[in-house]
Amino acid sequence: xxxxxxxxxxxxxxxxxxxxxxDVDTLHAAVSDSPRPPRPSAVSAxxxxxxxxLLKIKHVPEQLFDVTVFPIMFLLLFTYLFGGALAGSTSxxxxxxxxxxxxxxxxxxxxxxxxxxxxDIDEGVFDRFRTMxxxxxxxxxxxxxxDAVRYTIASTMVIGLGLLLGFRPDGGAIGVVSAVALxxxxxxxxxxxxxxxxxIMRTPESLMGVSMLILFPLTFISNVFVDPRTMPGxxxxxVSINPVSHLVTAMRGLMHGTATAGDVxxxxxxxxxxxxxxxxxxxxxFHAQQ
Amino acid sequence: xxxxxSPTNAADRERxxxxxxxxxxxxxxxxxxxxxxxQRDRSARGTTDGTDPTDTATTAQTATETxxxxxxxxxxxxLVKHFGETKAVDGIDLAIPAGxxxxxxxxxxxxxxxxxxxxxxxxxxxxxxxRVFGHDVATDGDAVRRRVSMTGQFASVDxxxxxxxxxVLLARLLGYSRAQAAERTSELIDAFGLTEASTRQVxxxxxxxxxxxxxxxxxxxxxxxxxxxxPTTGLDxxxxxxxxxxxxxxxxxxxxxxLTTQYLDEADQLADRIAVIDEGRIIAEGTPGELKASxxxxxxxxxLHDAERRDAARDVLASVLDAPVELESDPAAxxxxxxxxDRVTQALDALAESRIEVSEFTxxxxxxxxxFLEVTDRSTRSDADRDTPTGDGTRQEGAK
Numbered sequence: 001x002x003x004x005x006x007x008x009x010x011x012x013x014x015x016x017x018x019x020x021x022x023d024v025d026t027l028h029a030a031v032s033d034s035p036r037p038p039r040p041s042a043v044s045a046x047x048x049x050x051x052x053x054l055l056k057i058k059h060v061p062e063q064l065f066d067v068t069v070f071p072i073m074f075l076l077l078f079t080y081l082f083g084g085a086l087a088g089s090t091s092x093x094x095x096x097x098x099x100x101x102x103x104x105x106x107x108x109x110x111x112x113x114x115x116x117x118x119x120d121i122d123e124g125v126f127d128r129f130r131t132m133x134x135x136x137x138x139x140x141x142x143x144x145x146x147d148a149v150r151y152t153i154a155s156t157m158v159i160g161l162g163l164l165l166g167f168r169p170d171g172g173a174i175g176v177v178s179a180v181a182l183x184x185x186x187x188x189x190x191x192x193x194x195x196x197x198x199x200i201m202r203t204p205e206s207l208m209g210v211s212m213l214i215l216f217p218l219t220f221i222s223n224v225f226v227d228p229r230t231m232p233g234x235x236x237x238x239v240s241i242n243p244v245s246h247l248v249t250a251m252r253g254l255m256h257g258t259a260t261a262g263d264v265x266x267x268x269x270x271x272x273x274x275x276x277x278x279x280x281x282x283x284x285x286f287h288a289q290q
Numbered sequence: 291x292x293x294x295x296s297p298t299n300a301a302d303r304e305r306x307x308x309x310x311x312x313x314x315x316x317x318x319x320x321x322x323x324x325x326x327x328x329q330r331d332r333s334a335r336g337t338t339d340g341t342d343p344t345d346t347a348t349t350a351q352t353a354t355e356t357x358x359x360x361x362x363x364x365x366x367x368x369l370v371k372h373f374g375e376t377k378a379v380d381g382i383d384l385a386i387p388a389g390x391x392x393x394x395x396x397x398x399x400x401x402x403x404x405x406x407x408x409x410x411x412x413x414x415x416x417x418x419x420x421r422v423f424g425h426d427v428a429t430d431g432d433a434v435r436r437r438v439s440m441t442g443q444f445a446s447v448d449x450x451x452x453x454x455x456x457x458v459l460l461a462r463l464l465g466y467s468r469a470q471a472a473e474r475t476s477e478l479i480d481a482f483g484l485t486e487a488s489t490r491q492v493x494x495x496x497x498x499x500x501x502x503x504x505x506x507x508x509x510x511x512x513x514x515x516x517x518x519x520x521p522t523t524g525l526d527x528x529x530x531x532x533x534x535x536x537x538x539x540x541x542x543x544x545x546x547x548x549l550t551t552q553y554l555d556e557a558d559q560l561a562d563r564i565a566v567i568d569e570g571r572i573i574a575e576g577t578p579g580e581l582k583a584s585x586x587x588x589x590x591x592x593x594l595h596d597a598e599r600r601d602a603a604r605d606v607l608a609s610v611l612d613a614p615v616e617l618e619s620d621p622a623a624x625x626x627x628x629x630x631x632d633r634v635t636q637a638l639d640a641l642a643e644s645r646i647e648v649s650e651f652t653x654x655x656x657x658x659x660x661x662f663l664e665v666t667d668r669s670t671r672s673d674a675d676r677d678t679p680t681g682d683g684t685r686q687e688g689a690k
Contacts, residue, residue, distance in 0.1 A: 030481030031539050036436075036511045037465035048462045052448065055459075059450045059491060128446040128507065131410045133435040134463050288414070 042135035049142020067154035071105040091166045098162040099251040100224030106151045110187050111211040114194030115204045155180045171257035179254040189271035192278035199285035218244050243270045361424045363388040363546040368418035378404040380570035393561030394550040401570040402550035406517045410440045439513035441504050443520050449493040460510045478506040498529030515546045574665050595647035597622040603646045610637040
């Protein structure tokens with residue numbers, strides 16, 4: 001490439017009437033025609049956007065606060081506050097609670113996907129991406145891939161602390177890892193709701209408000225903390241159709257080695273439904289965005 | 291109009307081939323004269339670069355022929371965009387040939403940015419069609435995106451990342467390998483004078499640095515068509531000149547530039563042709579010379595030795611020139627719009643006869659400022675027949 005540019009620069013230098021200052025010389029070389037490289041694949045573009053998300057974590061490490069401090073706080077709080085009363089002992093409760101807390105914290109931090117997107121749109125950098133000849137959904141897929149890293153960090157924190165506190169998964173390392181993998185798939189899919197909302201809501205604050213309104217019932221009215229059989233019938237019905245309950249059931253099963261294929265398939269099916277509905281909705285809003 | 295057509299075109303040609311207009315402007319605007327030499331410099335360099343200097347002038351005169359011969363960089367017909375009740379863009383027709391700089395000039399809220407956003411595939415038009423190098427922006431967005439690049443009004447780079455990371459990111463997205471992306475980034479950073487700042491987060495950049503990074507980000511792969519939305523708004527003169535240099539370098543290399551600006555000076559300095567937009571419509575179109583000529587052939591400015599004689603001088607000038615004479619804020623200066631340049635010598639003779647001493651006089655084309663105020667004023671006054679004024683007149687003139 002350098003070889004192709006140098007003739008142009010030489011030609012400029014050869015003109016004695018207009019002895020350029022060095023800056024102009026490099027400027028002309030830099031703007032001279034460079035061949036357009038082949039269009040990157042969808043995967044490569046998505047990974048590049050994922051790299052961007054990681055760079056943002058590097059430059060603004062404060063944003064890891066919610067994936068480190070929150071899970072620790074939740075786990076300690078609920079284990080020691082409710083453990084004795086609900087399960088007889090804190091260590092017995094921890095075995096049931098940990099997969100649920102893990103699901104809850106990660107599902108909660110999926111909100112930030114939408115908030116980040118909303119910020120990008122405000123900043124104008126999004127306009128640049130939208131005028132580039134790349135696979136258009138890669139902006140969002142990449143951001144979600146970056147988020148997966150954050151989810152992994154949160155999961156590591158919760159499980160690490162849990163093991164210290166006496167969490168003993170019967171499913172072993174394989175069970176724990178597959179539970180986390182299932183959680184990542186579910187969160188990735190759920191995030192498309194927030195990306196769609198990220199285009200609809202005008203400010204990050206209003207987006208946070210709406211997301212909380214959806215997430216509080218989804219996480220608390222579930223089987224994360226207590227056995228739903230103790231609840232009134234109507235509430236039990238809600239809990240039994242709540243996607244988060246299905247996720248927690250499957251994760252508990254995987255971690256303790258009692259999961260059935262059905263448990264996992266339901267979660268994967270729900271994830272697919274989220275992507276199929278909110279993926280195209282996000283892309284529609286992406287194109288309609290003004 | 292017809293009488294004026296030929297001198298205007300001649301003046302134009304001169305402007306395009308080297309530097310005619312710049313010197314004219316400097317008689318009106320002290321600040322502009324500073325850049326006069328620089329522009330001459332660039333134009334000359336453009337010539338050595340192999341760019342045919344008559345190219346742009348020819349384009350301006352034969353716009354209608356060109357339409358048939360080669361694909362236009364931009365072609366819109368009846369472009370409309372509403373935002374709720376407001377018609378941001380209200381039937382814009384553009385036919386912009388490839389090469390050179392085309393200026394969209396208008397006040398804030400005139401619809402310039404909306405036009406650019408539609409052309410860059412960021413907004414769907416509500417009515418009308420827009421084609422970029424023959425590709426419809428509504429149905430063939432991907433083909434359009436392959437040819438264009440955009441620098442928005444607000445810095446469209448990631449503030450959290452460093453300048454270098456921003457450029458590498460874009461280079462990777464455009465398909466460069468890791469090594470190529472690093473090489474291209476270094477080249478751009480050096481050329482745009484960002485070497486020192488390249489490893490700092492963009493949020494720490496000054497306005498000028500940010501704008502340069504923004505433009506660098508737009509030309510990682512040299513685009514065929516570059517949209518520049520108010521590229522120098524908020525920049526100091528030094529940074530503005532740097533941005534102008536960059537734009538001229540790009541054009542010398544063959545990129546077509548569509549520039550929006552609210553600065554008449556900038557449109558005059560850079561653009562080969564200008565469309566004046568107000569309230570979503572084009573109210574005038576032509577070369578800077580044509581637009582200026584459409585508000586009168588020139589202005590005579592006189593500065594007297596003795597400020598006390600100004601009223602007397604005004605009476606003399608008014609009777610000889612048969613035109614209104616304006617008193618300037620300088621107590622010794624006055625100026626008059628002139629239709630017939632021959633009368634200028636008579637007017638100066640008449641002043642001498644009346645023993646009014648003249649310390650300085652200049653004769654020049656009206657500034658684009660005067661033009662701008664005149665046409666926007668005209669368009670608001672005659673809302674009913676706003677399609678008929680200068681717009682059509684200058685366009686016919688341009689076609690000759």
